Structure formats: structure tokens, C-alpha cells
Amino acid sequence: MNVSFFATCICDALSTEVAKQTVLLLEQLGCRVHFPVRQTCCGQPAINSGYASQSLAAIKVQIAALEENDFPLICPAGSCTAMIHGYPKLLQDEPAWQQRAQDLSDRTFELTQFLVHHLDTSQLNAKLEGIGVYHPSCSLSRKLGIKEEPIILLKQVGGLTLAPFPNQETCCGFGGTFSVKMAEISGAMVTEKAEHIQSVTPDFLIGADASCLMNIGGRLRREGSTIRVMHIAEVLMSR
Amino acid sequence: MTDSSRLQGRDAFLTALTQKLGRPTAAAPTAFYLPQQRQREVFQEYSLEQLKQHFVDYSRQNLGAKVIETTFDTLPQVIEQDALERFDEDSISLLIGTDARFPNSGAFAALDSRIQVKEWQPEEIREQQIACAEQAQIGVVFAECALVESGTIMLKSSKAQGRSISLLPTHSIFVIQQSDLLPRITQACERLHEQATQGHRLPSCVNFISGPSSTADIELIKVVGVHGPISATYVILTDQ
């Protein structure tokens, strides 16, 4: 199956391993991965800061870039997927663009959602020995309603035991520009999140949003924790 | 005083509001229907016995109320016993409403001599009756109906049963006819709605009371007994 890949700027520039492993994972499951090189940032930093109308020009460029093909577009992040799903509403005053945004939105899938509902993952053969905790990011679980899919996938990983932890569904405090604009509050949130994760002494922290993982991982490292922080694509590619 | 002197500022206020709502004048709304009717489904399948059991269990476990089942004839004795258990004192002041559904006052005259029974006297002076309620340890009232889901007593203020009786004494005794058990507030609200639809003025005070008063304003820890009564006993008349 041909698929198109939306890397997200964080995975393109910083958490590159997440993007690489996602590509390898899709390939292993029989996909041919295309990467539209003209793709840019989904616009989230500006849009979530209130600059929606100022972002429309960039969004249109993005839509055009992703129209390079009409394959399913796979994104390894809940928050960027949710953002693309929000394009039609942002362009509601321009019917032609709104339609293009809708077409794009309809074929845009978050990674775990696509794996579970559109691919056969029974031959994954992933192995990861130890105890993992899963952080359900707000974008994935609340905005996209993707709650079960990551768990279904993680349950297939040999050797991995999933442990619950306190206030699991609470936001990690990333929130895009929130993490720098309201750094004090964001810092308190991630500190408590790290505490809650450490309280069950896992080997791995697993998530499906690289940004949240960068946030929580940054805090865990600050505290000298040895918990390994892994995106679900990396977990599914572990042997 | 004329009606208009009791109404201030309405025209200007509403003209501005109607304008904000984007129409020339306020019009009667089109009929409103709820998207669901979940409230009617609660306890729909319960028999009267099941309803009573839930009411008793919830009131005891969640509200800390004492619940007694008895019959009409033994009501005075049950009240007597509850009073004596609750207050180990030589003189216990008990204030009771004069609701027609209570046994006649003679039945209460024969109670234990430690219990001073006083009746609510609507013809007396307001301050005196309030003071009387303030000094009473126990207030006894007849309930309009009771709500099973929440262990709630519904009271209507009336000439015979002032608001103070169930409010100022430290202990409340509510008398409920078993046939007046309703599944939840839905059915009570339906009755009030019916009354309003028929154009009747509602009683000035309708109370839904669930157990004794309580607060959780300090550390979210529930403390029973704040401004209202500190304890409550529900007496269900199973033959009524």
C-alpha cells in the first residue's frame, strides 16, 4: 500500500528517530512510504497562540504540499493530526479551500489508528523486555478519541508489561507554546507527571506524541531517572 | 403598593436584551423537547418493595440517617423511643407540626414524661414560635413525599408546618407514608409542574432535604451538622 508521511517538525528536526522508526515500521508492514518534501509545520504554535487567521496562508501552502499524492497521510503525533483535522473549520469562509482541507483531513491518520484499523499488525514480532507505562496524550485520547489503539498494539509486544500510574490521563504540561509562555505552570505539571510515572518504577515510558515525550523525558533526565523514553513506533520496532 | 412599583427596570433591560438576541420583539419559543428522557428510566423497573429497600439503604449508608419502619398506630411510641435514644436528658423538648396526617395530639400527650411535646402554633407570635423551635431539641414533620434515589424528604411549608420545625432543632424526625415514595426528583418536579400549569401558586417554600445538614468546606472532609439539624431519623409508615 502506498502511504504518504507527515513527519511533524519536532520529529523532522529533533526527535528524528521517531520519524525514522515510523517509516521503517510502515515499510515492514508492507507500505511504500512517500514523503512530500514541500511539507512544513502544521501551524500549531501560531494557531494555538491565537493567530489562526494569520496562519491561513501557511495552511494553504501546507495543503497544496500534501496534495502531492492522495495516499493516506500518516502522522506519528496526535497533536499534529488533530491540527490537520481542524483545517476545514479554519477555512470555513473559503469553500474551495475548505473542501481541499476536508479531503486532506479525511485521509489523514494518526499512526496507531492507521496501524490498528488499516494494516495487519499480527506479524509485528516486536519484543521489549520490562515494565512500561503508557502516557495517553491529550491530543490523542481526548481530541482524537484514540484511546484503545495504542494499548492494542502494546499488548502485542513480547515481554512488555503495561503498568497503570496515578492520574495517567492528566496533561503532561507541554501544550506547545504553553511550555515556554507559562513555563512555571508547565514545569509544575511535568514535575508531577514525572513523579507519578516514577512512583511505579517502570523501565519504559511510552507515548505516541513526540512532543509530550520530549517534555516528560526532559524532566525525567533532569531528575537523573533511568526510565527509557520511547515513542510507540520505536517500541513496535524493538526486537 | 401597585404592581408597577414592584417591578423596576424591565422594559429597558428587555429591549436591550431582545436586540442582542437579534430580533425585534420577544416571541414565545417553539415547543421544547429534550433530546432524551433518561430521567424517566431511573428505577423504572423497581417494585415498591425494591424502591423502599433502596431508600432505606441509601439513607442509612450515604446520609447517616436512622430509618425506622412502623405503622401509623405505633408512630407516637417510635418517636418517643427515638427521642429517648437520641437525648439522654431529663427534659427533652419536641416540636411537632399540626399536619392533619399526624395522629391527633392526644396520642402524643401520653409520651414519656421527660419529653415536652409542643405543637407549632401558627396563630401565635412569629418570634415566639421561632424561639420555641430554636430551643427544641427535636422537630417532627410530615413529609409530602420522599425520593428513593437520593434519600430525600420533600416538605411543603404550610400553616400547620412552619419552615423552622425541620430547620432549627438539632434533630429532625421526618414521617413518610410508604405510598409516597417516588423514584427520584423527576416525579416530584412533575407534580410541581402540574400545579404551576394549572395556575396555582406554589407553596412559598418547598424543600428537598437529604439527611442532616453537612459541609465539606474544611479539607473536603464531610462533617455532618452545620447550620441545620445535626441528625435525622426517617420514619416510614408501611401501612399508609
Place this chain on the structure above:
Amino acid sequence: MSMKTSQQPFKERIKVKMQDDVMRASVANAQERMFGNRARAADALGNWDDWRDMGASIRDHVLENLDYYLVQLSDKVIENGGHVCFAKTADEATAYIEQVAKQKNARSVVKSKSMVTEEIGLNQVLERNGIKVVETDLGEYILQIDDHDAPSHIVAPAIHKNRRQVQQIFADKLGYQGSDEPEELTRFVREHIRQYFVQADIGITGCNFAIAESGSIALITNEGNARLSTALPKTHIAVMGMERLVPTFKELDVMVSLLCRSAVGLPLTGYVTVLTGPKEADQLDGPEEFHLVIVDNGRSDILASEFKSILRCIRCAACANTCPAYRHIGGQSYGSIYSGPIGAVLSPLLGGYEDFQDLPYACSLCTACNDVCPVKIPLADLLLKHREVMANAKLTPLKERLTVGAFQLINKHPYIWQQSIRLGAKAANKMINNGDMRFKPQAVEEWHETRDLPHTSHESFRDWFAKRQNNGGSHD
């Protein structure tokens, strides 16, 4: 106290508040309990989402037909022998109440908890007239005697204090000598406040819901103070935000069911009191005079705006009880009597951006509040909407607008974007060592306060992908 509770800038305020360990522990404890209670009550009822739909549709219907229902409500109150004042502004409302108090030669007033009376600053107006005002809700009373400390929660206003602090306040102000046990503290207040109820000339309450068809008001409490405030004083004044009504008792049923569960996790609170007009002539207790004050104070402007859905709010505070930002900064950090997500949406609308412009940013847009709201207000969306309004009106900092402008410029040019990512990845890899950087731009500095910077790779993903493609699909 009016709506605004602090003169300090937001950032300074949260800096101070976040160092208050007692507050933070108290709020976290309260949040856990209230969140759990609400969730259990919703589960026990079942079909909670349908109930929320019912609640939202009732509230929307009311807002859509508010003018009609206010006519019906006020007609009924008059018919029942009551008085009604429609107050466009806070001043009109307080002036009316002041005038009633003067007419009655009132010396003392008992109040049961009401947000709208705080919003309009009623207490100061009454006190200015030499009237003693006693807040009778336990939480409000603690704050009142603690030199008017600001409330930190819509439902449990003194939630930022622990029992030892309450004990100390009672000892200092009231000569209390007992323990710090909540039960003993509560009994003490019971005895202490009783005298005020008996003496008061006027009882003032808010209004959880007015019922248009009968001209009644419903008060929802646990403590019994609203009953006392309306049974003993000869005059009762109820103050309501103009949107707080339901057409009939049938809708009251649904709204009360939602409110009690969402606020305190109970099917019904201790007292749901439905009051209709003054007492009947043949009854002894209850008020001889009843006044209903219907307050706009900016609400009709909201009704006509894109923030309309915030007027669905029934003040349960479920959003605050789930909000992670609220958890860490506490209610007083909002600088408004309305705290938490609802406060962050409502305060700028009622009080203006000048005083409350920071609140919409005190949110990670996690949307947990959207999920618990019993009337399905999209709170997080409205917070974002506030940011949009401020950005469009250029109320945001110039530096931010310039940064966003630069970002947009790069982001809408794929080639420049591509080069930025490639160079950015290389630069980040060079500059970040051991989770730190020597020269940090301010944003990175803020991040680095609590977090290490990430491990990165020497090349961007797109470079890796391109190379791999050139090599015929194999890994380099």
C-alpha cells in the same frame, strides 16, 4: 470584594502562590476527592453523556429565548406578591439592594453563598451603610473573618486552607480554643453564627435556577444556611445572573441532577430549596417581602458574541476540579472570584482584557475540562478563542507578534522551511550538550528551568530520508 481580587500582575501572583506548599497540597487533595466523587456519581447514574446533552440543550434553549422567559419569570414573581428589579449593571443592582436595606432600616444581613453578589461587590456597598454582613456558608465565613481573603474555588471557596490555618483564624478572630478537627471547627461556627440568623433583618441569597413557569427560585446547598437565611429574616433578596433560569420544573429536574453530581458528587445536595414569593399570609415564618434582582452586568454582550456558550454554565466547578493548571496555581492566582477554566473564560468577558488578559494562556489546551462539563461548554475552545480575539486586536506583546510573523513567513515558504529544518537539526545537535545549551534564547531558558533539552541527531529526518532514497531505499 468585586470580581477582581488582586492588583498584582499575573506572573508575580503565580510565583508567590506556587511557593505556598499548604495551598498546593490542599488544592491537590481537594481536586482528587472532588474529581473522584463526580466521576462515581456520574457512573452510578449511567448514560452520563446523554444527560449532558439534555443539560446543554436546555441551557441553549433558555439562552435563545431568554427575553421571553424573563418576562414570564418576572410576571410570576409579581403575581406571587414579590418585587423584581432588572439591573443592567452591577451599580444598578447594588443601588436597588441598598435602597431596600435603607427602607427596612436594616442593621444586619445574613448571606448565603452567592457568586453574583461577589461579582457586583454587594458587601462593600452594604457595609458602607453601616450594615453588618455575615457570610454564612462555612467556607465564605472563614474567608470573611480572615480579613476578606479571596475565594479560590467556586463551590468550596476556602479550599486553599488546611485545618490548622482555619483553627488559627478562628482562634485569632473569634477566640476559639478547640482542636483543628473539622467537626469541632464546624460545630463552633454553627453555635457562633446562629445569633446572626435570628437577629438579621434581611437574608440575601443567590439563585441557582429560577423557574419561569412559577416565579420560583431554587437554592442548592448542603449546610442549611440558605434555608436559615430565607426562613428567619423578614426580607429575602435573591440575586440572580440573568441567564440562570429554566422554563419549567421538568427542566429543573435535569439541571439539578447534573449540578449536584458535578459539583459535589451527590444525586442531590443536602438541601434543594424552592422558594416562591414571600410567605403566605397564614404562615408564621418565612419572609414577608421577597425581592428578585436580575443582573445583566455584561451578560447580554456575551449572549451576542461567539462566547455565548459560556452562559450555559451552572457554576459546578467540575472544570476546575479537573484542570491541571488550576491544580498547581490554585484559585487565587486567577485574580478573579471566578477561577479555573470557567474563570479564565468568564473573567475577561465580564471584567475586560486589561485585567484578565493572562488567564486564557494559563491553559495547556488539554481539554480535560471540555470532557467533564455537565452542559458541554467547549471551555478549551473558548480559551483559544480569547487568544484569537487578543491576537487580532493586537493586544498580544509586540515581540510575540513579530516572532509569529517570522514563523509564518518561513512556514509558508516550503523551500525556506526545508532549509530551516535541516540547519536547525544540525545546529541543535551541535549546541545541545548533556541536555543543556551554553547560550539559550529566552524560550529555551524557560524550558530549561525544569527540563533538560532533548538528545538529537546530527541530521534532520528529511536528510536521512532523501539519502536513503538516493541509495535505493536502504538505510545509510
